[in-house]
Amino acid sequence: MTSNTDLRVGVIGTGLIGTSVALAARRIGCSVRGWDHDRERTRRASGLGGLEEAGDLEEAVERADIVVIATPIPTIPELVARALACAPDAVVTDVGSVKSPLVKATLDAVPHTDAVRYVPGHPMGGSERSGPDHASASLIDGIVWVLSPSGISDPAMVDRLEGWVRAMGAVSVRMDPERHDRLVAFVSHLPQVASTALMSVAATEEADEPELLLLAAGGFRDLTRLASSNPGLWSDILLSNRDAIADAIDRYVAQLERLRSQIAERRGTEVEATFAAAQSARLRMAAKPKVRAGVAVLQVELPDRPGALAHLTQALGDGEVNIEDLQISHSPEGGRGTVHLTVAAADAVSAAEALSAAGFDPIRLA
């Protein structure tokens, strides 16, 4: 049997997600061919070393074991149909953020004999950026990748896709399309709507109060970061999942109205109880190690003086540990700074050893 590391992979659509998947597949040794209707985009993606540029879809998927369709939602059904027809042995998946209507439309567009090889999917990564230039194999590390088999997906095909997804460092979760759509409405689509609506309200006020955004500190910036996401992409996603999103917005509005009444009617004890319950849920979530699978997070206390961070990063460099992410939480004068380091899970032990040898006292958080 072919191992995950020498599969032939075809990627259709070389934007942020398609190119990141291509880079992650290359990283584990797969051969990857890519194609995008925008040739310039494929060229930029192949410049990152992730894939071999194909002249058309047929060339990209020829003799493939796995095909990933990473294009805007409206184009997916037709591209899945073409890929299934051109690559008779491949499992074909997509990365659409909404599954139920997409799966229905795709099954309508594909002959039943081919459709058993279609396994819908959704890697829950991405960011407010887009395009191959922001792509990275590390975007796949530890993300949750939902597999949403249709009623007729061949179990062997689901297994093949799942093995490959896991080999690339993602955490696979199986979930039927309807359930997927209901859940992402709350944790992905509603946050996007909440962020955009908040930015809209502030922008409207700013017209009368030019100093408004001068007062906007970290909290406002955190909450509105998503508002810089791609409008066309999001319009497609939101319309495709409109029923679940309308329901999620209704529940959100109801909760806002509830809080509004508690505040306006000076029911302080209730406001405090609402906040305490949300605080406890948020802290529980932060502690969940599953969310960070694939990477390890180390916390290190560090004196706040020039050179201290250099000493730390030098120790990791000497230990051949690559730093995936690093954040300094606070840098108190005369006190201690706290650094949170993210490294590949496989590097966690060598990172801790290198840091201890250099006189630091790392704590593994996740």
Added chain:
Amino acid sequence: MTSNTDLRVGVIGTGLIGTSVALAARRIGCSVRGWDHDRERTRRASGLGGLEEAGDLEEAVERADIVVIATPIPTIPELVARALACAPDAVVTDVGSVKSPLVKATLDAVPHTDAVRYVPGHPMGGSERSGPDHASASLIDGIVWVLSPSGISDPAMVDRLEGWVRAMGAVSVRMDPERHDRLVAFVSHLPQVASTALMSVAATEEADEPELLLLAAGGFRDLTRLASSNPGLWSDILLSNRDAIADAIDRYVAQLERLRSQIAERRGTEVEATFAAAQSARLRMAAKPKVRAGVAVLQVELPDRPGALAHLTQALGDGEVNIEDLQISHSPEGGRGTVHLTVAAADAVSAAEALSAAGFDPIRLA
């Protein structure tokens, strides 16, 4: 005339903000005495080297030029009155997040002859954390510090406070109490309510769908970070500014309902236009240099290999530059990583020189 650097400062309330102000005042050479009704908290604050521990409020403010009341809102009027009475030459300010009702209550509690030395204020810093252990002088760097003189504040006292605030590295903005309250309702209080309500909704759904938060990626985490803020503190703030907040929530709900209709009725062009307007407002805000006054942000491209970050931080350490914050935006395999460095504005040139000398190509963003 006394310069800003040798003022005598009294800090009442040594939590996150009070202790951070004390550390920032110490940093510019002021002598600082502090007191908190919780003696253990004053002890921890003085352990950070920021202040001399006083036995009571009277001792903390004796012969002070400036007194900062950094305690919960309900306690402020009485403490301002006591500080004004005990420190006959001092300007007394507070850091309450809501100004209008607080100023009224304080003026009611203070004789007119003293009240002219009361200059209400609001440093727009803080975070979801609390307590002196998370305090830092760097929390004051570049933040906007609103001064909200009452109708009777002595202009000379306002000037003294403003000079000191600027000397510590904050950006001072004068704004009357009512306007302050209306604006912070949108950029500070509404984001907190939006974040807590989103976390509440997700927590309620999670009861039926235990896998819900497994699907929560970066966007959801960004939007709910504020939900871990202190419930008691926020209940006080929200109730104090209830009219402005109720109005801000109403506008937010109206915008959410508008988006909901656009989505549910499949008016894709309108959804896209709403998103595009919010995106453009958000990008405009990110580019505003004023928000980041006091610090400089440098962007550096960096090869993704063990030791690269060490090379960079070593160069800064050799140049005696202290790193306030550092974030790696992406770490693509075989591609480039982007590092955003925050340093004190005064260090920006030496940081850029040190990086260039080490072969990097830094770009100053702010």
